[in-house]
Amino acid sequence: MPVDRDKLKQQAALRAVEFVEDSMIVGLGTGSTAYFVVEGLGARVAGGLKITGIPTSERTATQARSLGIPLATFAEHQHIDLTIDGADEVERGSLNLIKGLGGALLREKIVANASRRLVIVVDQEKLVDRLGDHTAVPVEVTQFGWQATAARLKELSAEPVLRHAHEDHPFITDGGNYTLDCRFPRIDDPRRLENAINAIVGVVDCGLFIGRASAVVVAASDGIHVMNAL
Numbered sequence: 442m443p444v445d446r447d448k449l450k451q452q453a454a455l456r457a458v459e460f461v462e463d464s465m466i467v468g469l470g471t472g473s474t475a476y477f478v479v480e481g482l483g484a485r486v487a488g489g490l491k492i493t494g495i496p497t498s499e500r501t502a503t504q505a506r507s508l509g510i511p512l513a514t515f516a517e518h519q520h521i522d523l524t525i526d527g528a529d530e531v532e533r534g535s536l537n538l539i540k541g542l543g544g545a546l547l548r549e550k551i552v553a554n555a556s557r558r559l560v561i562v563v564d565q566e567k568l569v570d571r572l573g574d575h576t577a578v579p580v581e582v583t584q585f586g587w588q589a590t591a592a593r594l595k596e597l598s599a600e601p602v603l604r605h606a607h608e609d610h611p612f613i614t615d616g617g618n619y620t621l622d623c624r625f626p627r628i629d630d631p632r633r634l635e636n637a638i639n640a641i642v643g644v645v646d647c648g649l650f651i652g653r654a655s656a657v658v659v660a661a662s663d664g665i666h667v668m669n670a671l
């Protein structure tokens with residue numbers, strides 16, 4: 442029988458929502474898995490849970506507002522107790538991540554960086570032995586000079602492809618930037634690669650999240666598994 446990925450995502454999301462406690466400042470991720478997290482949080486808020494959310498995208502902010510989740514910005518809170526977000530790849534063992542196929546990597550990284558705990562929610566298809574096995578690394582770049590930035594990325598052996606929203610219309614992030622999806626032949630040292638990418642002028646940030654996840658909740662056909670960072 443084919444696996445219902447949405448059902449798995451929802452199961453993992455609801456498990457992660459159990460980590461949220463009264464009066465927490467909670468980072469709200471972006472994507473189809475984070476959607477179920479926000480939905481689950483909305484149900485708990487309707488039941489009396491008191492939290493303040495900091496969303497990682499306009500999309501998530503709209504969903505959270507529609508569910509009555511109180512929102513704030515970094516103007517009010519510079520520290521977040523717990524962020525729950527999705528990912529595109531999770532490396533088994535290290536819990537290093539690739540994020541950003543959903544287009545929100547910069548805000549997601551800022552929110553993750555401000556968080557005491559980052560809990561990632563995925564279905565089993567997202568687990569890989571080596572980062573880059575399945576997906577490209579999204580790199581957010583300024584619109585100005587993006588072709589020159591792409592050329593510098595090629596010098597790191599990337600094959601950058603400008604992401605499009607529609608034919609002839611590049612995808613524009615909430616921050617007003619472009620995204621270059623970069624395939625790498627093999628990623629042996631993701632931390633070094635993250636530093637090298639982020640050192641290129643014109644790069645705003647990249648979707649390598651190294652050493653940031655505190656735990657990963659994985660929904661598999663045999664149940665929910667929680668993997669904790671060492």
Ligand code: 5RP
Nearest residue numbers: 472473474527541543544545
């Ligand atoms: C958005 C992200 C998402 O967390 C990632 O793309 C996973 O999305 P989904 O849950 O829809 O597979 O990084 O920028």
